[in-house]
Amino acid sequence: MQRIKNKLSTRLMNVCVASLCKAKQLEKAEGVIVDGIGIGLQPDVVTYNTLIAAYCRFVGIDVGYSIIHRMKNAGINPDIITYNSLIAGAARYCLLSKCPDLFDEMFEMSILLDIWSYNTLMNCFFKLGKPDEGYRVFQDILLRDVSVHSATFNILINGRGKDARRFLNELVESGHIPNAITCTTVMKCCFRYRQFEEGFKIFAEMRSKGYTYDAFAYCTVASLLLKTGRITEANEYLGYIITSGFSLNIVSFNTIFNLYCKEGQLDNAYQLLYEAEKGGLESDKYTHAILIDGLCRIGNLQEAQQQLNRMSETGFDSNLVAWNSFINGLCKAGHLDYATQIFESMDVKDSVTYSTIVRGLYKARRFRAASKLLLSCIRGGMKILKSDKRIVIDGLRSCGLTHEARKVQSKIRLAKLLHY
């Protein structure tokens, strides 16, 4: 009788630990376990797995891994879920090199990789832009005759991108019934590849099937509408998201926030931010980037700069999109030198950073500087837009620097030969 009681209480403790972990309250979760042990409860594999998953998600894989020692000392062996959480952590923090050691350990304990492990790995490879490795994982799934899960298909759809719609048809033809996640995935892929009609068709189908029971599809569609200048329709869907009673998280909130910022309604944006924070939502890197871009758009560069500072203080110091937005704002306002100064102080830049400055320099008719930058971008192995190449060459020509223009052109060609 006492043992049954304790088991029940362990389950209760686990529910408590899980909800604290979900809220990132890891110290409190640990406290609950300590208290539980204090009153004679025995943490089980679920208790430890919950904790390991949370550490791997919020802190890092090493801390997660250290719990394994604790559970072994308590006489509990890690299982496939333990290792899947560690694999997910390795994938999340780009530490796939740690996986072979994990696999070895699993092998020693006779724990086999399951579909969750494979899905995690496959998804990670696609996200890292290594589709071949992703497909190799899928081959492994088929070879080892592991039963697939609907998530497997969704990961594959994301990996295929451009052919997502066709892939969905094939799935349906082979008897698979796509769920809401599959549909949203395909719709997003359609939009990404400018297959707008196909995308909206999927959205209509989702609504008729009752697949729009949460804000996911609406956010996708509203953002697309905003991006393509269909503001009224975007507003309609966002209005619906607000009034429908969906529980709004930071992502749906960011979508609405973005509409206000793009529309220059910064007062509304700040009001929304205030209410979201009052409701316990934490701003993320998207919130910051959207706000900084919005401030730049209305020309309030000072406030944008301050917001960047606040952002860095709250731990989002490497938010490249926000910095790119700010550089763009500076260029638009004609502060080329300050923009260049910031550009040079940045440790991490991407092709958007370069492109923004190149375009800024072009508009300021500083063609030599623009071409110099374009070439250093190419040397860094980054993709450049055809239009950027065009404007630099045209710019040089337009002020009689035909020799330079030709030189830049041949250097670009040479770089292409070397890189591809």
Place this chain on the structure above:
DNA sequence: CTAGGGTTAG
């Protein structure tokens, strides 16, 4: 107790 969908910049 683990994996898959929505939000940002040129």
